[in-house]
Amino acid sequence: MRGPIAGIERERKYEIGETTGIPGLVGTGPVRSQAAPAEQFLDATYYDTTGFALAQKGITLRRRTGGEDAGWHLKLPIGPDTREELNVALGADELKVPKELSRLLRAYTLGRKLVPIAHLKTDRFAHQLTDGDGHPVATLTDDHVTGEAGGESARLDRWRELEIELAPEVAPGVLDELGHALTGAGAKTSPWPSKLRRLIGDRVPARKKPAERPDAGTVVVGYLRQQADRLRQADVGVRRDADDSVHQLRVAVRKLRSALRTFGSIVDGAATAELVAELGWLGRRLGPARDLEVAATLVAADVDRLPPELVLGPVRQYVTRYFAREQTVARERVVETVDGGRYLRLLRSLDSVLAEPPLTAAAGKPARKGLRRPVRKAVRKMERAEKAARGLSGVDREVALHSVRKKAKRVRYALDVIRPVEKVGDWRKRVKGALRELGRHQDVVASREVLYRLGISGFGDGENTFTFGVLLGRGDGAAAEHRDGFARAWRRLRGKRPGWLS
Structure with missing residues (x-):
């Protein structure tokens, strides 16, 4: 509405x-x-x-x-x-x-x-x-x-x-x-x-102002509260069917879940495990709608870039109808989710955690000292995932690179958490650069699956599906370019790691 x-x-x-x-x-x-x-x-x-x-x-x-x-x-x-x-x-x-x-x-x-x-x-x-x-x-x-x-x-x-x-x-x-x-x-x-x-x-109850030298728990909880606010703002947009609102809601959910998992030694991971699981459920419910938004934009742009002689039949009209139909179904699923009781219980659970955070003994440490170890751990997981992806090909490589992307996102979000107490701007940009290439690679992989479904659907409807085959072939080349881009970004990332994380 x-x-x-x-x-x-x-x-x-x-x-x-x-x-x-x-x-x-x-x-x-x-x-x-x-x-x-x-x-x-x-x-x-x-x-x-x-x-x-x-x-x-x-x-x-x-x-x-x-x-x-x-x-x-x-x-x-x-x-x-x-x-x-x-x-x-x-x-x-x-x-x-x-x-x-x-x-x-x-x-x-x-x-x-x-x-x-x-x-x-x-x-x-x-x-x-x-x-x-x-x-x-x-x-x-x-x-x-x-x-x-x-x-x-x-x-x-x-x-x-x-x-x-x-x-x-x-x-x-x-x-x-x-x-x-x-x-x-x-x-x-x-x-x-x-x-x-x-x-x-x-x-009106007011939030306490953070101390000039906050402890680790204060920094993490402050970040969680910021993301909870953004979740609610995005929720209003989703209910109004505002542009990009599903994406913004999904990002807030991911950041909350990532922070709770990364800093489970600060905000007790055992006490928030159920909330983390529910945030995962919510992210999965929002995923198809957002993925369709991205795929619709990519496929339309890919069709526009093709030479006219390779666009056989009313391809653009068929693509528009296909995505309109699919996005309507996905939109209904999102609305059903945010109107449901499970989502309401999730928000109440989130509020309970933020009202009385289950802090550990490590939460009382000075922020720079207390947050260093969880961030280092996230970085090591990212590096192990990248190493595991080397030498793979085909579907195995795509799955492995998607795992690297997820680990890199956790690092990026962890760096966002510590920004109030540690200068990591330059290295954060390098992480974002690597993530950008991995994200584009994943978008190509996802759009390839959509193009396959478009081809099958078009064939069943009696449409000429030649153009979708052309786009599938071009997608392989684009994916290779993004893998090369990630390799370059990774070398820059590895070449200048902050001493704070060493």
Whole structure:
């Protein structure tokens, strides 16, 4: 389900005194006109779980009446000062969260009910800022807010704030220019990302800031939390059928699984074995959809590169129909997976591990010392796999090189884990270079299997399959080129190994 997108919201908030006048912004950046204020009365009820699962991740869900965009608003953070906003119109049951929004948030709520947590009333005075041609630059709003939060103890608050929101086509740097003008006129940058967080900020559990010299456990758990966040972000994209979202979800799953396996001496491997197994299951469920995305792109590009005389019949149309059919089935499998109970249990298990990590005694060691041994072990496994692949041919070589690729990925992910405490950038690039060639080789091997299936399917449908045979033959040459590329990349990798890993 691809929800309706209201647009990308780029804004900043500022605090201002109750009696302070509105700063004039004419002449700042491209602004040449500042309209008189238009007053609006906004009434918003905010929803979250009782444990503030959404607020902890910077997500806002509200039902608002009044103004030009009354309805349900879901705001998802995508960067500093930037959020994506999804809107759904008010329905017959105005107090019930729309299913299309609650489903998007399933990876955050984990089945917990979304309930009203706060109520805000805003008397808004909006000033339109335009350029010399009358085109919108931004909106400056002067908000007088009354907020009420429930819970064990009720909370009432009143405040005034300014908000600058850029028009969609305006360059991001204009936000800085307008912000400098506001602070120069006496406004102060708000420490709160939203009105809701200002009202309930101290009730939202906050993550502890890492120590300047973290121990090994802190570094590994911090990385796991980053990947868990990325998994949930990708989950929303998958449910909206966003481009590349299945790939991003699969990558997050792989990184979580790899880190748990590589650093099992830090975060107890025995205690996380079941979670690791479930992450493996999830990766396998996502695999066919992602593999088809890659194969569809490769086959289409290969057909386009062929001389016209070698493309016999409606090959492109047949390829498009084939992949559309296969990808629809694979997409349904992914949706079934993320909507299922097993996936929900996996996320709950992941949260449990991150809430109370099963750390070993080695986790208390200084990070550089405690992480060195697991990374060395991963590197040795990669090197043994490469050695085992030498001298092989045919299918045996393909299987062996795929094993090298998997081991090299674990090394790359391990290097990502230790980046906060150890400089490994140059060698990491060399690992990525070797991985790039191995990945391209594997893509050729996978696409060859797809081409074989296309040929069989086309033959059964009465199509001319000559072109697929040509592509199969060319694939052998491409695979050989990538094997040569990997050999060169491996020599560079072996030639400059960090002393830290020696």
